[in-house]
Every structure is written in C-alpha cells, then in structure tokens.
Amino acid sequence: MLASKRVPYLKPLPTVERQAETNIRTELGTFRFYGFVDQEGREHMAVVKGDVRGADVLCRLHSECMTSEVFHSRRCECGPQLDLALKRIERAGRGVVVYLRQEGRGIGLINKLKAYALQNEGVDTLDANLALGFPGDLRRYDVAADMLRDLGVESVVLMSNNPDKQEQLKKFGIPVARRVPHVTGVNEDNREYMRTKSSRMGHIYPLALD
Numbered sequence: 175m176l177a178s179k180r181v182p183y184l185k186p187l188p189t190v191e192r193q194a195e196t197n198i199r200t201e202l203g204t205f206r207f208y209g210f211v212d213q214e215g216r217e218h219m220a221v222v223k224g225d226v227r228g229a230d231v232l233c234r235l236h237s238e239c240m241t242s243e244v245f246h247s248r249r250c251e252c253g254p255q256l257d258l259a260l261k262r263i264e265r266a267g268r269g270v271v272v273y274l275r276q277e278g279r280g281i282g283l284i285n286k287l288k289a290y291a292l293q294n295e296g297v298d299t300l301d302a303n304l305a306l307g308f309p310g311d312l313r314r315y316d317v318a319a320d321m322l323r324d325l326g327v328e329s330v331v332l333m334s335n336n337p338d339k340q341e342q343l344k345k346f347g348i349p350v351a352r353r354v355p356h357v358t359g360v361n362e363d364n365r366e367y368m369r370t371k372s373s374r375m376g377h378i379y380p381l382a383l384d
Contacts, residue, residue, distance in 0.1 A: 188320045188323075188324070189212055189213055189316050189317050189320045190210040190211065190212045190213075190218065190317050190320045190321055190324070191210065191211050192208055192209070192210050192324055193209050193210065193211055194207075194208070194209035195207065195208045195209065200260070202257065202260040202261055202264055203223065203260065203261075203264035205221045205222060205223055205260070205263075205264075206221075206222045206223075207219055207220070207221055207222075208220040208221075208222065208321075208324075208325065210317075210321055210324070212317050216275045217275060218272070218273060218274050218275055218317060218321065219272075219273040220270055220271070220272050220273070220321050220322075220325060221260065221263075221270065221271040221273060222269075222270045222325065223263040223264055223266070223267060223268055223269050223270070224263075224266075224267050224268035224269070225268065226268060226269065226270050226325050226326065226327050227325070227326030227327070227328075228326070228327075228328055229328045229329045229351070230329055230330070230331055230351045231268065231269060231270060231322075231327045231328075231329070231330050231331065232262060232263055232266050232268065232269035232270075232330070232331050232333065233269060233270050233271075233272065233322070233327070233330035233331065233332055233333065234255075234256075234259035234262075234263075234269075234270075234271045234272070234332070234333040234334065234356065235272050235274065235315060235318050235332070235334065235339050235343070236252075236255065236256050236259060236271055236272065236273050236274065237252075237274045237275075237276045237277070237279070237280075237313055238273065238274065238275050238276065238277045239252035239253065239256075239277065239278075240277060240283060241286070241290075242254075243256055248361050248363035248364060249290065249293075249363055249364055249367060250359075250364050250367060251357075251358060251359030251360060251364055251368070252359075253359065254358040254359030255356060255358055255359060256271070256273075257358075258333075258356065258358045259271045259333055259356065262333060270322070270325065270327065272318045272321055272322065274313070274315075274317065274318060276312070276313050276314070279303065279310070279311045279312060279313055280308075280311065280312025280313045280314070281303060281306070281308045281312060285306055285308070288306055289302035289303055289306060290302075292305055292306075293367075298366070298367075298370045298374075299367050299370050299371070300370055300374050300375060310374075310375060311338070311375070314342075315339060315342040315343060315346060316342075316346045318343070318346075319342075319343055319346035319347055319348045320346075322343075322348050323347070323348070327348065328349070329348065329349040329350065329351050330343065330348060330349075330350055330351065331350075331351050331352055331353075331354060332350050332352070332353045332354065333354055333356040334353055334354075334356055335355060335356055335357060335371075335377045335378050335379055336371075336375075336376070336377050336378075337353065337376055337377075337378065338376065340353050355378070355379075357379055
C-alpha cells in the first residue's frame with residue numbers, strides 16, 4: 175500500500191514590501207515612519223513609537239481621509255481620530271498606527287466626493303456608497319496584518335469602534351488581545367453619520383449620539 179504523500183504547508187506571500195524608514199519629529203511626538211508598497215503599487219505607512227516587537231501592542235488601523243486630515247472637514251471624525259491615536263501611542267511609549275491608503279472606505283477620493291454630494295441631498299453615508307454601485311465598505315486589512323508582522327508585532331490592543339477591524343485582523347493572523355474605544359471629534363455635522371455607522375454598520379460608540 176502506497177503511503178499518502180504529504181503536501182507541504184505553503185506560507186502565503188506577503189502582500190507588502192517595506193521600502194523605507196526614518197525618524198520624524200511631529201507636533202505630537204517623534205515617531206519612526208516605515209514606508210510599505212503593496213502588490214497593487216499603493217504606498218502605506220506604519221507610524222511607530224518604541225519597540226513594537228512582541229505582544230499586546232497598542233495599535234490603530236487608520237484609513238486615509240484627505241478631507242478630514244488635510245482640509246479639516248467636520249463631516250467625519252477621521253482627522254481627530256488619527257491625532258488621538260498618535261497621542262495615545264506617544265503617552266504609552268509603545269505602539270503603532272497603520273496608515274492605509276484606502277480613501278472613502280475604499281472607493282477613492284473622487285467617488286467619495288460624489289458620495290458626499292448625495293449626502294448633501296439627504297442620503298446617508300451607507301446608501302450613498304450603495305447608490306454609486308459600491309459595497310458599504312471596501313476596505314481590506316490583509317495588508318495591515320502583513321505590515322504588523324513585518325514589524326514583529328505578535329498581538330495588538332486595538333484602538334477602534336469598528337468590530338470588523340478586529341475580526342479581519344484575527345482572520346489574517348494577528349491576534350487582538352482586546353479592543354478599546356476610540357471616540358473623538360463628535361460634532362453636529364457628523365452626528366448623523368456616526369448614528370448610521372452605529373445602527374447600520376455595526377460600529378460601537380460608548381456615548382449617546384441622540
């Protein structure tokens with residue numbers, strides 16, 4: 175009787191390649207910036223404080239939001255959330271912000287502006303994406319998981335209000351020790367947007383939005 179042939183385990187190829195790193199002093203602290211390029215040619219960054227090799231690293235997965243981060247739009251809370259994440263890892267002395275180039279929940283800047291135009295007509299943030307022919311959220315986090323692995327991160331304490339990020343990190347092999355709320359930047363212009371994320375997209379906000 176022939177012995178069964180064992181098929182070797184093939185580790186998936188990384189989705190990103192680290193291509194640059196340097197220290198940068200910012201208004202929120204001095205961090206080490208790592209530049210990565212994914213298989214589609216998009217550039218991403220990891221902003222690191224301290225030695226993040228090992229377990230229970232304070233971490234935020236943050237997707238690019240030019241309208242909020244650069245132009246200070248009040249329509250969402252992305253800019254304040256990015257600043258808060260950098261402040262938190264600076265205070266902790268150890269942590270990483272994974273900055274992903276997936277504007278507008280993955281639909282891109284131009285389509286995001288089209289979605290905003292629909293929102294100005296009374297359509298909520300989820301239905302605006304659907305009306306343009308996109309899913310509610312196109313973001314992916316396999317790239318983030320590979321960036322964390324490259325940095326030596328074994329598990330994270332995730333700063334997020336979005337349980338989907340937690341589940342996706344686990345799916346791609348990064349354990350989440352726990353998720354901690356990350357709420358800031360709430361105002362009258364984005365309160366309805368946040369209500370929609372809570373009621374229709376599963377985000378968890380430990381505060382009253384009414």
